[in-house]
Amino acid sequence: MAVTVTGELYVWGAGSGGQLGRPKVAEHPFGAVTTAVVGDVAPVALLGELAAGAAGGRNHTLAVSVSGHLFSWGRAAAGQLGHGIGTSVGGTRRIADADLTEPKALQPPVGMSASKMLPRMACVRAGEHFSAALARDTWEVFTWGCDANGRLGRTSSERDAAEPRPLPRSLFAGQAVVALACGWRHVLAATEAGLCYSWGAGDCGQLGRGSERDGSTPALIEVIAS
Template sequence: MCMAHKSCVSEADSAAAAAALFAWGANSYGQLGLGHKEDVLLPQRLSNFCEPGCIKSVTGGGGHSAAVTGRKAKPSSLLVAKNQGKTCALYITSIGSGNVDVILQRGSPWTAGVLIIISNIRRSSLLPPFMCLVCCILLLYDCPDGGSLFVCGLNKDGQLGLGHTEDVLCFTICKPLLGCPIRQVACGWDFTIMLTVSGSVFQWGTGLASSGRRLCAGQTLPLFLTAKEPSRVMGLEDSTAVCVVAGSDHSASLTDTGELYVWGRNKHGQLASLAAFLLLPQRIDARCFQDEKVTAVWSGWTHLVAQTETGKVFTWGRADYGQLGRRLESPEGQKPHKQDSQLTFWRPQSSVSLPLCCLTGAAKISCGSEHNLAVISDKCFSWGWNEHGMCGDGTESNVWTPSPVQALQSPSRILLVGCGAGHSLALCQLPALSEPCQDVKVIYTLQADTGNPESQNGMNKERNRKERQSVTSTQSNSDRTRNEGP
């Protein structure tokens, strides 16, 4: 279902450029924040649940979304942080139906919060069977003690780090980490990975242990794969991490020297290795990135995206939904690969990191479960899984190469993008309006050659629907005028 929206801005807002949040894709639980539960195949503007210009980041889970604001804004539901009677500078506002009640002890000495949620408690029909709630993590930072970690949710594999396997229904402080200065937390399917301010990496949760034992028979599993409390990841002691990411069954860590380490299950080649499972972190050879340093990394459920120092963007991992932004060269997904110029063997092409020239210089990137968004020259590009219209091209067909989201074309300027498992969010800077209450129009026209007939048909249907509505509205006004008389 394709939907459009127009809004009217006030005279005060018309003097300067305004920001607006758009959402599209899967909406079974109302995660788009549009007031209904129908999928939306084209970006639709949300009503201002807070001041859009305050939004600093947007993200989504399996059936919900969250927006983080950076200054005083009008919050709607999930969390309003207060400390000693003063409202904090950072809010988290839920716009989905799968809200999580945040229960904290009164008087907790914290000043800001970042919420990381993977998915809904209820299994969603729009996701593969293995995708449901993993856990919820609330990271509170800027605290006198250096930060605290609050956790709740599914805990059958000890992924909450509490030392037991009982599910937790309310946010509970992770006592083993009290006093530990935390920089970042990421959640996998049944494990959690954490980065400290000093650059150390910890992991916990036993979900990967069974795969590790089966695929690495006879080898001893490291403690961090079997721990129910935070355990330091072995093999990274001589490096300083600056970022960690998690997929459904893999982890990755980026160092301050631009090296990328990966470990976990390698079913879809997401570890850029021939091994079926990596028990310990393994550095991806710099040659995979054309001998450039990696400056940023993102992860979907089974694929990874990395950007290097010159702005090049590389993708590798699972490719059957188009999530790599390129098609495999052969039906078997295999191609010959040489190692040390001596041994030639067959290597899954999906495990070979290759650059996507069209994404060079991308300012922002976000990965959903199997789709992606990127900001290039202030424009939004999408590619990958599109069953619920999360690529925003008006169709439900997978998008195999990064393509501009035509509905968000100029003069709108993309500020932020965020992905849920099957939906997308984008914060746009709209052009300044010269007249009060002038309509802000979202452009749905396509360029002459889009290379996607289905996308063109989707846009045409939307345009025809709007034209029919306009004609009907005009006729209704005329009939009303005739009936009311002079």
């Protein structure tokens, strides 16, 4: 994907989960020629807003507009699109279980006043089946989606969290987070003081903690803290 200086968002590549923002096509065995791979670059409209940034997960896509609004589309089974829970004929169902082939704006989490929008976001990031964003004004980290390996960084286990929730500032020693990056199953965050925190999968030592253990909450990378 690419975002132009004039705020246009373009996508191309595999689209079996709807992550290209266009109708899905049938999936085929690995290695076979498949129309799920789209070589032509096509624009994606964010409901009339200009794009400021975008991120691709395994098979879902996120975008943040110039005004700081979040949009998501693609595969959604783990809650990585962040659209929460809704009702349908026959009872309650998870909207997160329905793939989207067009961008949809994220709404306030359940329990938040309907009149209060999510904070404006500075950037958006994505990994395998999970998502993260950084608030523009408060510099809080929001996470949602699959929590396997502790990749959401939440203090309590909340698997497949289908709504964005902020991580407590106390997890970062009370400091604002100014930069954020997602790997396949782990996250790195840098604070205003230049400290780096990590959490999520650690099987290859990617957390920088001197071990191969997973970390379910943000922890300071000590070796680069001094």
